[in-house]
Amino acid sequence: MKQDLIARYGGAAPRYTSYPTAPHFRDDIGAADYREALSRLPAEDPVSLYLHVPYCDTLCWFCGCHTKITRRYRPVGAYVDTLIREMVLIAEAAPQGLRMSQMHWGGGSPTLLRDEDILRLARAAIALFRPVAGFEFAVEIDPRDTGIDRIAALARAGLTRASIGVQDFDPLVQRAINRMQSFAETAGVVGNLRECGVQNLNLDLMYGLPYQTKARTLATVQRALDLDPDRIALFGYAHVPWMKPHQRLIPEDALPGPGERLEAFNAASELLVQAGYLKIGIDHFAKPTDSMARAHAAGKLRRNFQGYTTDTANSLIGAGASAVSRLPDLYLQNAVPVHRYSDTVRQGELPIAKGVSLSNDDRLRSAIIERIMCDFSVDLSALCERQGAVLSDIADALDRLERMASDGILTIEESTINIQPPGIPFTRQVAACFDTYFRNASEKHSQTT
Ligand SMILES: C[S@@+](CC[C@H](N)C(=O)[O-])C[C@H]1O[C@@H](n2cnc3c(N)ncnc32)[C@H](O)[C@@H]1O
Ligand code: SF4
Known part of the structure; x- marks a missing residue:
């Protein structure tokens, strides 16, 4: 299973010391x-x-x-x-x-x-x-x-x-x-x-x-x-x-x-x-x-x-x-x-x-990515509310997160994501679900694992 996860999620992703x-x-x-x-x-x-x-x-x-x-x-x-x-x-x-x-x-x-x-x-x-x-x-x-x-x-x-x-x-x-x-x-x-x-x-x-x-x-x-x-x-x-x-x-x-x-x-x-x-x-x-x-x-x-x-x-x-x-x-x-x-x-x-210059959307995604990288966990509804946004603003990330949940990388309860121990090496990939620039670009980063 570990090799499977590496094959699926071990690809390149940013280190997220900033977003964008x-x-x-x-x-x-x-x-x-x-x-x-x-x-x-x-x-x-x-x-x-x-x-x-x-x-x-x-x-x-x-x-x-x-x-x-x-x-x-x-x-x-x-x-x-x-x-x-x-x-x-x-x-x-x-x-x-x-x-x-x-x-x-x-x-x-x-x-x-x-x-x-x-x-x-x-x-x-x-x-x-x-x-x-x-x-x-x-x-x-x-x-x-x-x-x-x-x-x-x-x-x-x-x-x-x-x-x-x-x-x-x-x-x-x-x-x-x-x-x-x-x-x-x-x-x-x-x-x-x-x-x-x-x-x-x-x-x-x-x-x-x-x-x-x-x-x-x-x-x-x-x-x-x-x-x-x-x-x-x-x-x-x-x-x-x-x-x-x-x-x-x-x-x-x-x-x-x-x-x-x-x-x-x-x-x-x-x-x-x-x-x-x-x-x-x-x-x-x-x-x-x-x-x-x-x-x-x-x-x-x-x-x-x-x-x-x-x-x-x-x-x-x-x-x-x-x-x-x-x-x-x-x-x-x-x-x-x-x-x-x-x-x-x-x-x-x-x-x-x-x-x-950060747009409202950048600010929201930046806050989510920071919590994922720091805590391996984020309550999306609470964070959206604090930023004056709604969950549907980040709907694009949800499909990918569901797939990661079915692979045991994370759990989604209500609107809280928790990265699970086998998923921790792929934290950058979880953060990348929220990164609209990364998904639209072909830039090269270092491997996540
Ligand atoms: C600016 S250096 C630290 C101070 C001093 N120049 C030295 O090397 O002792 C910053 C740190 O970044 C890390 N680092 C540098 N290049 C790296 C790389 N390609 N991948 C991961 N970490 C790296 C190293 O651990 C290094 O100690
Ligand atoms: S070349 Fe070596 S000493 Fe200089 S910054 Fe890089 S890691 Fe540090």
């Missing part, structure tokens, strides 16, 4: 729309800030992020100047005194920034968007370029949470993905972060990488558990060489098939749950005391461009090349090529390349 998804952003949305939407933000509503650093010093062959490799620091230092200028442009367009509840630095590798640049970037952000009480500041950390001084600089800048890139501890897997990183290196960073007072730690692991058998995946998870993180993200490797040509360097014949991937993920999940972690959404695990576990229990988990989040802000402002922003009715994406992004900012213009 990024391939449906359009280039007739630009800086003027962004300025106007920023000016309409309620001044008393805190926002969340995301800063993207699109540089790394070596390329991991699996990487699906927006990054470029640099051996020189000069462009990175200059990029920090540009990021600060962009934040000034945003603050000028927004109501005075706009505050932030969370700040997240991602990439690429923000830990490539020198200590002095970390401090001036954090200080600039904090001066422009004053933090509210309980402010959270998270940074993605590559242990291979993060010594104790860098961690001390991040701690001085106010870091409260660190997300540490690991992927897999096995040297055979590491060689096949061009990412050699010893356990001692990772353990050292974990120890240094804790010593500097950064207590909230997440480890990024992956499954579905070349040579990753179930046994190797379990061994990596066990070593990750030895480091006692508060959260673990276990991402399914998205192999999309048509979008990321460097992934052709990955030996495809060493990639596990859909059945093996699922088996490795399920075994890893079981180990994590036995160790006391709660499974959250499609790829996260958190200790019950962690804020993500508490948000999940309260039905307040959210999903945005960084994946699952506890962020409750209504608006996410993204700065940096390729960064995505979500304002109440508008998604926007900055120019992806760093030179285009930088030239636009230096000319004093917001560097928007494309976006999409």
